[in-house]
Amino acid sequence: MGAGVETGQAEAERVFARHRGLLQAVAYRVLGSVADAEDVVQDAWLRWSRVETATVDDPEGYLVRTATRLAIDRLRSAQVRRESYVGPWLPEPVLTSRDIAEDVALADSVSTAMLLVLEALSPVERAVFVLREAFRYSHAEIAGFVGREEVTVRQISSRARKSVEARRHRYDTDLVTRQLATERFLAASVGGDLNALLEVLAPDVVLVSDGGGLAPAPRKAIHGLDLVARALATFAGRMPEDPSAEVLQLNGGPGVVVYTGRTPVAAITTHLVDGRIAAVHLVSNPEKLTGVTH
Missing domain, CATH: 1.10.1740 (Rna Polymerase Sigma Factor; Chain: A)
Structure with missing residues (x-):
């Protein structure tokens, strides 16, 4: 027995x-x-x-x-x-594999930009959208998962997809371009090189920082080339002693994680338009960095 x-x-x-x-x-x-x-x-x-x-x-x-x-x-x-929540809320960053980055649909579904768009959906809409668009379950299967009729799930799926399409930004998906831009961004940020930052950032770039009230961070999004470049240079200057920074696969694409020893202190994801960084998402809230611990 x-x-x-x-x-x-x-x-x-x-x-x-x-x-x-x-x-x-x-x-x-x-x-x-x-x-x-x-x-x-x-x-x-x-x-x-x-x-x-x-x-x-x-x-x-x-x-x-x-x-x-x-x-x-x-x-x-x-x-x-x-x-x-204190200041802007961003999704918790997470390390992902190269395989996910090479699958455009999966990479898109886990990007911080998409996760922010999904915030506009109701919980059931979000679950239906994720199960259908990222994991390709049938409407009949999803109906069983969420406890709704199949016809209702089809309506929810259609409504969620239209809502996402209306809100999403079309960012560059080419991995080589994204990798090179992220490496240039890291080098310029670590060096506090304003001119180099200005070259890699788009004119209408936006920086959203999430410190959650537990780490220094702007309480509102920062818009514009000069202001974002200066904010990033200031952030780099406030790093703890002897930080290390790496370009890693983060939320389906190349991103930057800053460590002090083995402890992550910041995770940065970037989103490109025409080869230049149009959006920067920076998470420094220590409670939201468990997913990027080595």
């Missing part, structure tokens, strides 16, 4: 381990938060561990449904918390 229980538990753990990455990816895109996504995955495991898994015909469907509904509930609470 005991051996049978242990065998069943081991199989449940193996099945969950196979799907953990998928659940984390779905939850992160729905929530824009590494920490909240990890909590969703942990809650999904607790529910899965109490199920007689041998009776589940479609483990992936069961787990995605569980994680999706948990994420929707958590997002509703998160939206209330964000109303009192």
